[in-house]
Each structure stands twice: as C-alpha cells, then as structure tokens.
Amino acid sequence: MIIKNGKIITWQNPNQILEDMALLIQNGVITKIGKFEDIKRAFPAEEVVDAGGQYVMPGNICAHTHFYGAFARGMAIPGMPAKDFPEILEKLWWSLDKSLSLEDVRYSALVCLIDAVKHGTTTLIDHHASPSAIRGSLDEIAQAVAQAGVRASLCYEVTDREGEKGAEEGIRENLRFIDLIKRNNPLPGKLAGMFGLHASLTLSEDTLRKCREAVADDVGFHIHVAEDPADEYDSLYKCGERVVDRLYRHGILGERSIAVHAVHVDVREVDLLAQTKTWVTHQPRSNMNNAVGMSQPEGMLRAGVRVCLGNDGFSNAMWEEWKTAYLAHKLWNRDPRRMPATTVVEMAVYNNRALAEQQFNIGPLGVICEGAQADLIFVDYHPFTELNEGNLPWHIVFGFHESMVTSTMVAGEFLMRNRQLLTLDEEKITYEARHLSSQTWQRFQNLFQVS
Incomplete structure (x- = not known):
C-alpha cells in the first residue's frame, strides 16, 4: 500500500x-x-x-509485561490488605497464577492484546507463570499472539515455590518453546523466545545451575531483579552475596538477558549490569503500586546500562507509562529537573527498539x-x-x-x-473472559480456604 x-x-x-x-x-x-x-x-x-x-x-514497544495477570482486575483479596511486597506476592500473584487453567492463560493474553492493539502497542515481551498449567502454556499465548497479529517474545518464569517438580516443568516448558522457535517458528518474525526465571528469592542454587546448564549461550534470561529489599536480603542470607552478584556467578547476566526492575541494586551491581550489557527494564506504575521504591534509571543510563521501559502487566497503553516515569521521578527525588522527557524517549523508544530488534532479528523495528x-x-x-x-x-x-x-x-x-x-472480536473475547475469570476467582478463594 x-x-x-x-x-x-x-x-x-x-x-x-x-x-x-x-x-x-x-x-x-x-x-x-x-x-x-x-x-x-x-x-x-x-x-x-x-x-x-x-x-x-x-x-510502541513494551519491554516487560505479564499477560497472565489480567484476571486480577477487580478481584477481591481475602483478609487484611498486604502490608508489603512479599505479602502482595503471597496473597495475590502466587495465588492467582496457581488458579489459572490453560484456557485462562489464552484469554488472559487475548484481553491484554486487545488493549495493546487498541492503544498502539505492537511489540511486547511477556513473562508468564501458571504453576497448575505449565506444559503448553506458552503455546496458548502464542496462539493468542497469532490471532492478534502483534509481535511477542515469550518465556515461562521458573521458580522453586512449587517444589522441584514444578521447577523442572518450568525448565522443560522454556526449553520446548525455545526449540520450537529455533527449529520451526510458527510465526517467523513475530514470535520469539527467552528463558524465564521468577526472581532470585524463589530460586535455589541447584535450580539456577540447572537453568544455566540447560540453554545455549545465544538464549537470554528474563528475570525480576531486586524489585524489593527482600530479594537482596534473601540472596545475602542464602549465598552471602547480593542478587546481581549471584546471577553473575551463575552466568545468568549477559547481552541477551533482561533484569526487570533493579530497584534496590547498589553501585557494584549497576557496574556488573553495565559490564555484562544486560538489559534492565523500568516499570514505574508497578513500583508505585507495590510501594517498593523507585529505581534510578538516569544513573544507570549514565553508567552505561541499557535501560528500557515496560509495564509489568499494567495497561498496554505505553504512553501512560511514559507519563508516570516523567512525573514519578520528580516527586521521588523532589527535583523537577529529574527524568526529562528526552530520557523517557531514550528508554521507551531507542532502547526498547534495540531490544526488540535483537529479539526478533528481522531488521529495523520501531x-x-x-x-x-x-x-x-x-x-x-x-x-x-x-x-x-x-x-x-x-x-x-x-x-x-x-x-x-x-x-x-x-x-x-x-x-x-x-x-x-480487525483481528480480535472484543465483545466475544471479553464475554468468554468474564465467564472464565469468575471460575478463576473461585479457585483463588478456595486456595485461601485451604491455607
């Protein structure tokens, strides 16, 4: 045309x-x-x-999101409100993801992709979890991506919170999907794969070793890093070293890997992220919502870290993330000179574009x-x-x-x-999603009653 x-x-x-x-x-x-x-x-x-x-x-490009979190919208969480980030994980996300079926996974992705298409986001890098429905879960998301017509990079976040069996199933799902992408990509140029890890605080030394040994050097890892101080203290307790040092020792960092958040990293950790050319993604709306603090992307950029902009499962209207980044750092630092719009563009346009081009390897994107x-x-x-x-x-x-x-x-x-x-029937998809989400919410409530 x-x-x-x-x-x-x-x-x-x-x-x-x-x-x-x-x-x-x-x-x-x-x-x-x-x-x-x-x-x-x-x-x-x-x-x-x-x-x-x-x-x-x-x-627009989103450097980090969670399609699986869509059914959390409007959901009531039993008991007192979570007082900190570890409680948010336990009361909300680790119960929601465990309540998802494979059909829920697909429709969670579909409603997020409707949001993306309507609001101008054409490329997304997703980080998935569904401990009760691991095998084939990335295929369900890939089907949604094919239906929508966008570009997406997918992975499954391996964790030890469901025991050794759950961790091994997560490893297998990543390896299966990465092999599919390499050998017979069903959507060439539109579908990519990474190896997902949840976070240092839910991963043992043995699981990290198994993950590193399982994949080739040309595969990147996608992992939450120091989102909350609890991640750093857990790593210090387990290993006597901070999170980024631990991941560096295991060979998880690198020019194809994504470290999400990096809110509570110190100067040495920033230097390691820069040296290894690891991508870092910033998600200010999520950081504010979880009250975990605010990372320092301006300082990381100056140190040579490649900082991108994601949304962590918030709406795929990425200009909302731009606006939040622009305003939040001024308030956090009590300095109106912080985070000029040109720095937002550096993350959200130029660095997101470089990350997407690396992921899909089809020439210029964005x-x-x-x-x-x-x-x-x-x-x-x-x-x-x-x-x-x-x-x-x-x-x-x-x-x-x-x-x-x-x-x-x-x-x-x-x-x-x-x-x-033109590619997604919003009325039909949201109708089905409402039906499925009510069942998901019931399983969510049942988990609390059992515990």
Whole structure:
C-alpha cells in the first residue's frame, strides 16, 4: 500500500517529522519514503491509504509485561490488605497464577492484546507463570499472539515455590518453546523466545545451575531483579552475596538477558549490569503500586546500562507509562529537573527498539525508515502549539493520549483501522473472559480456604 497525507514521526536518531511525504509498504516492509506523486507514478497498482492528516509513527514497544495477570482486575483479596511486597506476592500473584487453567492463560493474553492493539502497542515481551498449567502454556499465548497479529517474545518464569517438580516443568516448558522457535517458528518474525526465571528469592542454587546448564549461550534470561529489599536480603542470607552478584556467578547476566526492575541494586551491581550489557527494564506504575521504591534509571543510563521501559502487566497503553516515569521521578527525588522527557524517549523508544530488534532479528523495528518493518500507528492529535522534533517528547507526555490511536498496523497489515478491531472480536473475547475469570476467582478463594 501507499500511505499518504500523514505527518510522519520517524523516531530515527535524531528524530524527524516529515510532512508532505508518503510511505510505500511492500511485503510488510517500508520500502520507500518520498513524494506521493512520485511513488504513485512508479507503483500505480498499489492501494492508497489516506491518513487524513493524522500523525503516522512507529507502534510502541513494551519491554516487560505479564499477560497472565489480567484476571486480577477487580478481584477481591481475602483478609487484611498486604502490608508489603512479599505479602502482595503471597496473597495475590502466587495465588492467582496457581488458579489459572490453560484456557485462562489464552484469554488472559487475548484481553491484554486487545488493549495493546487498541492503544498502539505492537511489540511486547511477556513473562508468564501458571504453576497448575505449565506444559503448553506458552503455546496458548502464542496462539493468542497469532490471532492478534502483534509481535511477542515469550518465556515461562521458573521458580522453586512449587517444589522441584514444578521447577523442572518450568525448565522443560522454556526449553520446548525455545526449540520450537529455533527449529520451526510458527510465526517467523513475530514470535520469539527467552528463558524465564521468577526472581532470585524463589530460586535455589541447584535450580539456577540447572537453568544455566540447560540453554545455549545465544538464549537470554528474563528475570525480576531486586524489585524489593527482600530479594537482596534473601540472596545475602542464602549465598552471602547480593542478587546481581549471584546471577553473575551463575552466568545468568549477559547481552541477551533482561533484569526487570533493579530497584534496590547498589553501585557494584549497576557496574556488573553495565559490564555484562544486560538489559534492565523500568516499570514505574508497578513500583508505585507495590510501594517498593523507585529505581534510578538516569544513573544507570549514565553508567552505561541499557535501560528500557515496560509495564509489568499494567495497561498496554505505553504512553501512560511514559507519563508516570516523567512525573514519578520528580516527586521521588523532589527535583523537577529529574527524568526529562528526552530520557523517557531514550528508554521507551531507542532502547526498547534495540531490544526488540535483537529479539526478533528481522531488521529495523520501531522506526520509520526504508527497510524497516511496517509496524505503524495513526494518531489523531491536534496540537494547539507548535510541534517539532525538539519538543515532541513533551507533547507526548502532556498531550498525546492512547484514545487518539485510530489505526494499528504490524508488518503492513492493519490490526485496527479507524478504531475498528480487525483481528480480535472484543465483545466475544471479553464475554468468554468474564465467564472464565469468575471460575478463576473461585479457585483463588478456595486456595485461601485451604491455607
């Protein structure tokens, strides 16, 4: 197709905003950027899509999420409210994930992907857990990804909290899925795999050793790191070393691995993350909700750490995460100069893009240039002040809203057009999800009664 009459935000580095230019898309790739008349003359048979003066820009990327947490929305937790993060894990997440069936897993992913497509997120890196339904769980999510048409990287978070058998099943599920991706990827270019680990505080020395020995060096690990001080104290108690030091000793860190949160790391740990080129993801909405504190991505970036932006299972409207990052660090540090919008862009655009390109290995992602994947969104934003390359980050923080996304495209195919979902039946999926979630909630309640 040829997309005309759009104001094109390229997110190149440096960024450009192109007016009076058109995009030619062939086989899912942007093959030419130029004047509409010239492209149309050279390719007269191509369908013409009129963007109607909207902004045309790359789809957003989420560097860390949890599809499995969708059914927590509105769920009542028995007893007194959790007083700290370990209690949040025990009372909510470790009971919810244990209550999920394979069908729940698929529909949890589907409702999250509806949210992603509607709000302009085209690539997501997921971290899954369902201890009562491990085998085949990543296939269920992959089916949802195929149905939605987005790109996603998947893994299963191995943990010892269900004993040796549960840990071994988690290892096998990761290995099975990674082998599938390497040998016969059902969605080439749209599906990727990592090796998931929950967190240091739920992993024994023996399990970490088994995980490291099980996978090749070209496979990255995806693990929560020092989200709460409890993770650090647990590691010190078990091994006499801090979390990042422990993971480094086991060979878990590296240029293909993701360390999620890194809220309570010290200077030495930051240095190890930088030396090993380990990716770090920042999730400010989650950190605020769990009251675990706030990491220091500005300092980590200065130290050479590749910091990205995720959402930890919050809504897949990634501009909400941008806005939270921009504001939260000012309040946390009591300094309005902290976390400028350009730093948010460094994480959410440039570093997220580099991570996604590494995951899918299909060339440029998250950018508009010739040769890039055509993962695009149309945004119906009408600025009442000048918008240019220099002030765009602040327009996004203070002006853009996820409701302004009217169309979402991945690999040159519309997943939503003029606010109409084309690949997912929202009414049917949410109807089924409500039915399934009520059963999940009942199993959740039963776990509390047993305990």
